[in-house]
Amino acid sequence: MGFKKLGRIGFMLALALSVLSACAVVPGTSSKQGSGKDSGKPFKGTITMYAGDYSPNKIVLQNDKKATVMQTLADEYEKKTxxxxxxxxxLPADQDYMTWVRTKAAGGQLPDIIWSQWYDANSALAKGTLIDLSPYLKAKNPYxxxxxxxxxxxxxxxxxxxxxxxxxxxINGDYVGTATFYNKEAFKKAGITSFPETWSAFIDACKKLKAAGYTPFAWDLASxxxxxxxxxxxxxLFxxxxxxxxxxxxxFSGSETMTNKDQVIAIKKGIFGPENKKWMALWPIIKDFSSYWQKDFTGSDSNGQGTMLAFLKGNVGxxxxxxxxAEQIKSAKPSFEWxxxxxxxxxxxxxxxxxxxxSSASIGGPSAGFQYAVPSQKANNSLTPAKExxxxxxxxxxxxxxxxxxIVNELGRDVPTIAGAKPTAPLSNLSDLxxxxxxxxxxxxxxxxxEQDAIYRAFQNYILGDISLxxxxKTAKTEMNKTAxxxxxxxxxDLSEYLDK
Known part of the structure; x- marks a missing residue:
């Protein structure tokens, strides 16, 4: 999440078109990235891709959709080029993906394209594992x-x-978001005519839903x-x-995201913790919010679907x-519009x-299925300039x-991010994220x-009125400092340079 970024790389190599192939040739930087000499001949052969969630041969779990669009596009691309x-x-469910990537990279055996979270690509993988795609970004997309x-x-x-x-x-093509799902019929009966953008407007909507005879919000307080x-x-969010x-x-550590080290420093400096009124202000707000939850909010989790099941009954706002x-709710075919x-x-x-x-976008981000990277010749021995x-x-x-x-809307779980692409109707209000x-x-x-378990148990007791704020x-401070x-x-x-100031 670097907010102190270096300037954009302005360099772009000239676009070359080959009369020998229908494949549009884009500028390359392979000579600088260790993939050998460019013969000048267009690539003919096979590109291997680990496409993750959008792969047509991904193992599909119960109630999941099978992805087919990527294969359709691959067939179309082969005809063109x-x-x-x-x-x-x-990979098998018991095999760690990042371990697989590192192992394959060490032997120069990675596929031509892999799925990778941007933060893993930037910091978790060894330097030189992936190609810097910056020089290609200003090239014209022939498609x-x-x-x-x-x-x-x-x-x-x-x-x-x-x-x-x-x-x-x-290269990013989708965004996983979180949202407030709502019952349109309930909103209409409660006289709610616009989406609550702020928390105070949201609480006002809860009050109106309650007055209209609905349970305003389904919440899960189970462990x-x-x-x-x-x-x-x-x-x-807060x-x-x-x-x-x-x-x-x-x-503090100069990372582009807030790392655990940064959080530890913030705890030891008293920025995070009960001694900071800003940090403590969240918890009474949640307790006030709990007055709008369903009566059995401490009940069982129903395999992670308890709140959705409560929502689907139609009496929750x-x-x-x-x-x-979104796709799960759609498949359940509720009796109301949502x-x-x-x-x-x-x-x-x-x-x-x-x-x-x-802060609506703080819960989610460009870390879903359409995140593709290109391994270097060091990590993929088959890479050549033409193939790149x-x-x-x-x-x-x-x-x-x-x-x-x-590609993205076939599964209906995330928001497409390419300019001009639109999400499915149920996710249309998340486009701005x-x-x-x-x-x-x-x-x-x-x-x-x-630490999280202990703080959560104390939070449960606080919400239920068994302990004071x-x-x-006190419990949160003890657990946070012990963990830090x-x-x-x-x-x-050695945090002396941060804590001695």
């Missing part, structure tokens, strides 16, 4: 009326997912992954807003979920610590508005599972 796209089979590629790719996302050195390793996830969602003006200063839930809107953010009517920053150009050409082919929309800054602050409550704060101290010890961190 003579280049075949071969999709690598998904989109020769529009420069960087005008099709979302500029906000591409800018903020660059590596600290300015390199672009990942379950879903229950704990949702509290970290609210923490991000803390990202509350600390927005301090965001860059909280990147709203609930939080990920963009991936939709979604981006999560409301804190405002001054909610807290004195609220800023003007819209063909790989980029294929990436251009699948990042036209029409093709991106078809892709243009928001990539800021996200957890507030130090998620460093380690034991001060008692909750252990991480300092385990990682041999």
């Amino acid at each position: 003579g280049v075949k796209i071969e999709f690598i089979k998904g 989109a009326d020769n529009t420069p590629w960087n005008q099709l790719l979302n500029s906000q996302i591409m800018s903020e997912t660059k590596a600290p050195n300015g390199s672009t390793y990942v 379950s992954p879903t229950g704990m996830d949702r509290i970290t969602w609210l923490a991000r 803390y990202t807003n509350f600390y927005s003006d301090e965001y860059d200063n909280l990147m 709203m609930y939080f979920d990920g963009s991936w839930a 939709g979604s809107f981006k999560n409301p953010y804190p405002d001054k009517a909610t807290s004195e610590f609220a800023t003007d920053f819209d 150009k063909a790989i980029v050409d294929w990436l251009m082919f699948i990042t036209t508005p029409k093709h991106d929309e078809a 892709i243009n928001q800054p990539l800021k996200s602050i957890f507030g130090g409550i998620n460093l380690e599972q034991k 001060a008692q909750f704060g 101290d252990q991480m300092i010890k385990d990682n041999h961190w």
Whole structure:
């Protein structure tokens, strides 16, 4: 989430067209990235791709949709260019993907294209594993009326997912968001005529739903992954807003994202924790919010679907979920019309610590299925300059508005990000999220599972009235500092330069 980025790389090599192939040839940088000499001949052969969620041969779980569009486009591309796209089979459930990537890279055996989260590409993989795609970005996309590629790719996302050195390793085509799903019939009966953008407007909507005879909100307070996830969602929504003006200063270690080390420093400096009124302000707000939850909000999790099941019954006005839930709700065929809107953010009517920053995008980001990177010749011994150009050409082919929309919307779980591509109707109100800054602050409550569990148990007791806010704060402080101290010890961190100031 680098907000102190280097300037854009302005260099672009000339576009060359080959009369020997229908494949459009884009400028390459292979001689600088270790893939050998360019023979000048167009590539003829097969490009291998690990396409992740959008792979046509991905192992499909129960109730999941099978992806078919990528194969259709691959067949069309082969007819146009003579280049075949071969999709690598998904890994077994018990095999760690990043371990597989590192192992294959070490032996020069990675596929020509891999799925990679931008933050893994920027920092977790060894230097030189992936090709810097920056020099290609200004090239014209022959499959989109020769529009420069960087005008099709979302500029906000591409800018903020660059590596600290300015390199672009990942091409993005989708965005996973979170949203407030709502019952349109309930909103109409309650007289709610517009989406609540701020938290105070959201609470007002809860009041109207309650007055109209609906349960305003379905919430899960059970000790379950879903229950704990949702509290970290609210923490991000509020803390990202509350600390927005301090965001860059909280990147103590100089990373482009807020790392665990940064969170530890913030805890030890008292920025995160109950001694800071800003940090403590969240919890009474949630307790007030709990008065609008269903009566059995401490009940079982129903395998992570409890709140959705409550919503589907028709007597609940709203609930939080990920963009991936849209297809599940649609498949359930509820008896009422429904939709979604981006999560409301804190405002001054909610807290004195609220800023003007819209933190709706803090829960989600460009980290879904359409994140593709190109391994270097070091990590993929089969790479040649001609093949590199063909790989980029294929990436251009699948990042036209029409093709991106078809790929992403087939599964209906995420929002397409290519300019001109539109999401499915249930996710249409989330389109603006892709243009928001990539800021996200957890507030130090998620460093380690034991810490999170202990804080969550104290939070449950606070919501239920079994302990006071001060008692909750005491537990949170103890757990956060204990975890921070252990991480300092385990990682041999010398934080004196940050803590002695």
